[in-house]
Amino acid sequence: QSALTQPPSASASLGQSVTISCTGTVSNVGAYNYVSWYQQRPGKGPKLMIYDVNKRPSGVPDRFSGSKSGNTASLTVSGLQAEDEGDYYCNSYAGGNNWVFGGGTKLTVL
Amino acid sequence: QLQLQESGPGLLKPSQTLSLTCSVSGGSITNTNYYWGWIRQPPGRGLEWIGGINYSGTTYYNPSLKSEVTISMDASKRQFSLRMTSVTAADTAVYYCARHSYYYDNSGDYYYFDYWGQGTLVTVSS
Numbered sequence: 001q002s003a004l005t006q007p008p009s010a011s012a013s014l015g016q017s018v019t020i021s022c023t024g025t026v027s028n029v030g031a032y033n034y035v036s037w038y039q040q041r042p043g044k045g046p047k048l049m050i051y052d053v054n055k056r057p058s059g060v061p062d063r064f065s066g067s068k069s070g071n072t073a074s075l076t077v078s079g080l081q082a083e084d085e086g087d088y089y090c091n092s093y094a095g096g097n098n099w100v101f102g103g104g105t106k107l108t109v110l
Numbered sequence: 111q112l113q114l115q116e117s118g119p120g121l122l123k124p125s126q127t128l129s130l131t132c133s134v135s136g137g138s139i140t141n142t143n144y145y146w147g148w149i150r151q152p153p154g155r156g157l158e159w160i161g162g163i164n165y166s167g168t169t170y171y172n173p174s175l176k177s178e179v180t181i182s183m184d185a186s187k188r189q190f191s192l193r194m195t196s197v198t199a200a201d202t203a204v205y206y207c208a209r210h211s212y213y214y215d216n217s218g219d220y221y222y223f224d225y226w227g228q229g230t231l232v233t234v235s236s
Contacts, residue, residue: 046228091157103155
């Protein structure tokens with residue numbers, strides 16, 4: 001049981017948008033703006049896509065965006081492309097130098 | 111380009127000690143703005159943060175794993191290591207090492223895992 005709750009799967013058609021949620025508590029997502037998102041392709045290590053809720057690292061397409069409302073953070077991918085398929089994980093600071101991950105969401109591009 | 115590479119035994123028996131090493135190349139391991147951490151992923155499941163260490167030797171651990179885990183660093187070799195005692199089948203996972211950006215400045219906050227290794231599978235089985 002992961003500390004952060006994500007839907008197991010999400011899907012949308014090529015070119016459409018999809019939003020993946022990450023629900024925590026007042027002790028993690030709700031308390032801090034240190035939410036990050038990672039994309040993982042089969043057999044590979046995770047790749048940072050979003051940090052500090054809504055900031056994109058250099059090199060990540062602006063099709064990826066993040067937001068937060070209360071205890072829930074969200075990752076939105078607009079203009080879906082085939083290469084966006086993969087597993088997506090959220091991560092949040094939980095206080096006391098403790099970090100928690102979500103269970104992951106498998107994104108399928110139809 | 112910073113690169114991280116995990117190494118260590120892939121098969122352990124229950125009650126044995128897991129020892130993994132992460133070798134860092136292409137960049138410095140001494141900048142105290144970064145922690146060097148371990149994350150694991152049981153087969154078919156999500157990621158679990160284990161802990162990390164910075165160049166000053168400060169460590170932090172997942173409270174649920176703290177009693178079994180020790181993370182250490184040998185900066186002269188640009189390596190950091192994970193030691194987990196008394197493993198069980200539940201510790202079977204792909205283990206990743208990663209750089210954990212851990213600082214803020216006038217420009218903003220920088221808290222994220224930005225470089226990851228490829229991962230190494232550790233299986234615990236009798």
